[in-house]
Amino acid sequence: MKNYTTVERESERALVVTRTFNGPARIVFEAWTQPELFKRWWVPKSVGLTLLSCEMDVRVGGGYRLVFAGNPEPIAFFGKYLEVTPHSRLSWSNDESPDGTITTVTFEERGGKTRVVVHDLYPSKEALDAAIASESTGGFPEQFEQLDELLQMWTTK
Template identity: 60%
Template sequence: MAGKNKTVVERRSECELVVTRLFEAPVEIVFEAWSKAELFQRWWVPKALGVPLRACEMDVRTGGGYRLEFGLDAANAMAFYGKYTDVTPPSRIVWTNEESGEITVTTVTFEDRAGKTLLTLSELYPSKEACDEALQGSAAGLPVQFEQLDELLPELVA
């Protein structure tokens, strides 16, 4: 089943990217993979990058926060952090990305499709330039990340 469904990345406006994919697992399971740190860290970073996720702190509730730290060692670590502004299990997670000084808002929705999950990720950037940069950088990794999530889901369903 893994790899069967395609990840679609599209630009909806100057400042918005939307990514969709159908996952072969129930909404509750896919939501859990996004909301539990011990599961999230198993699929979020593309393995081919060779950069480990050194820290994964997630308080996935409205008003909670997160902090992800990447790097081979503490001296070269990069941190990403923000707040969860809307968490509605198992259908929606909205968070801010605040590390750049400009706030990006990410919304992920989980829709039931006959026992499968249609996932839609929308990223709203503060400027066209920030969106352009994401399209070349972080958004380019999402298909790989979603493949890794696809590989993890059968284990969670079992």
């Protein structure tokens, strides 16, 4: 059965992305919190970006840093973990720009499947408008397809 990703503007400042994955919340959560797994699905293949490094200290107050090959200089995305509840909830800040979001991800398991909801809260309507216009919010369907593929390989071992 095919899983679909929905991307919806929930309010002037919020974007919500939802998808159900075939696998228990424990495994889906690990794919979000283990750098060696995260690197395998986070970057949409179609954008042609190379993830040079992925550092994750997944604990409240811990940080993350993703560095991508850029032209001419590398591009870094970074922030702090605000909430970490194993297998059910993650929240972090996106601190690389003044228009950074607060991202909260929930993992809800039912019958061996996990419903993931990503909630991005932008600092203003204009910041969300700009993100949508730049298509920086458009990668979720492809990213989640890649996560589905990783989970299929992992759960069928």
